[in-house]
Amino acid sequence: MRIVIVDDDMLVSSALKTILEVNEDVQVEGMGSDGKEAIALYERYRPDVLLMDIRMKDMSGLDASREILKAYPQAKILLLTTFSDDEYIVKALKYGVKGYLLKQDYNSILPALQAVQTGQTVFGTEIISKLPGLLQEKKVYDWEAHEISEKELQVISLVAEGMSNREIAAELYLSEGTVRNYISNILEKLELRDRTQLAVYYLNAVR
Template identity: 70%
Template sequence: MKIIIVDDDCLVAGALKTILEVNEDVEVLATGADGKEACELYERYEPDVLLMDIRMEKMDGLEASRSILSRYPKANILLLTTFSDDEYIVKALRLGAKGYLLKQDYGSILPALRAVYCGQTVFGTEIVSRIPDLLQGEKKFDYGKYDINEREFEMIELIANGYSNKEIAAELFLSEGTVRNYLSMILEKLQLRDRTQVAVFYYQHK
């Protein structure tokens, strides 16, 4: 797994590099100190995952994420910050960042990097629990433009509420095979990769 680390504190960037490269499957290609460098380094290396701070001078992590994702829509960006700021969390979700973690939770960084590398969307437990409240009050999203029918929307809601395929099958009186088929169609229609992204998508557009 090839990654780039961008943090305006060179000591933090260096410490993260040292900690992560202890693992044989991790290679830190480069480190940077601001969003502008993040954009340049991403273009040069196209890493598997970009691990980036949010609050930086010249260009912050959110602005850099917006710039990178506009050119590389499949970029895996994991945002790392000491600030559990509601506005940042919402902006990160809407930009399409694959994760948002607090720096003090060092133990979760490597598992999060691996999860993002495998196509999952990762938000710290503290943050996930707040997503519904943060995104309340938005205009109702039109799932019709994605050709999502009523039964599929019911399934999306259940997935967002943490139901397993077996639990969804029991709730909707379907077989697990039928649930899996519905899930495959939902992922295809919404152009998502897994059920975690379905849950995040739901809360983004609630």
């Protein structure tokens, strides 16, 4: 089984590579640190399974999954994350990823990869317990209809929390100038005038 690992923590990537390659049937073809590298590595290696983190600095695993699955609908992606955020789970299902595991489930990773390789969909125990409620909830607001990316949505949520540009920059590992550009682009996409309108818009959307 040919695997590509993408995680912005190289210690995690290296540990996963070591753990997985104990099994002689597993070969890690390449490793990356953000969503853009994930896309490039998938195009280069066409692995049996792409094992990828969600929250990464430049491009999230969810955004990368969306782009990869648009171009390669047959792609098998297993998301591995420390977050069981409801919105992430719903998006993962919507995009068509084959699995969603929490990083602490280390013992489940190899069996999950093997299951995904055979075409099964795999979710960790904690995720499975959430699915019935999530599937019955009202439809998640469609930010994609406004071409709002995962990173832009993170910026919006932090604006709604009342954070300054400097605080948002520190939280997301960006420069203040980049945050200003994000907010300017977001306001234009949503046809809003200022940060206050943006915060109100977000809070109404997520209620």
